[in-house]
Amino acid sequence: MSRQPVPGTVIFDGEQARKGYALNKMCYSFNDAENRAAFLLDEEGYCGRYGLNPGQREAIRNRNVLQLIEAGGNAYYLAKFAGIFGLDMQDIGAQQTGLTKDQFKAKLLAARGA
Template sequence: MHDMPGYDYHIDIPGTVLFDGKQAMKGYALNKMCYDFNKAENREAFKADEEGWMARYGLNEEQKAAIRSRDILAMIDAGGNIYYLAKLAGIFKLSVQDVGGLQTGRTTEEFQQYLASQA
């Protein structure tokens, strides 16, 4: 039964961080903080005191450094789930298309052109 997909199963896609159980555990604090950004008052409070918010949620140094540098890809490496990070990216004035460009090695404009070509 151990050959079944889903049982301790991992796909290696070069250049891609898969959000699996290991990444979920690694990024728990970061994702919990980002989840709380669903409330506008929390987004505003974060902007007023980023360091305090990161300490409050117990982010590790890798996660803090990624946030300080506004590096979404480093946040993903640090266990961030893109769905939760979308709120944080919004706080940093990054659109989903900005993030898509970062993830694919394109500028935002190149990513938008790519999307348009797929329609």
């Protein structure tokens, strides 16, 4: 079995946890309003203080969830980053699946079946 056996899915395992440690630690700091404000004042400086690597910084700059996952981000921690910009889970889902938000919501509704 490959390490990542489910298509379209990165299972957050030890390898991802090691790769994403600095990124997730930064996102964990966003539990505090003061830190969210500090990030918004100086994004690059804030990323630097947490030791993000160039790929992680680029993913943060791009607000790109798939890139953030590739860089080791964990969904629960990335949600705290998304929260800074008032993005909800349908915004994030739409971005990752290449759908509009309305299309993504329709996809969720379709899971009800007949």
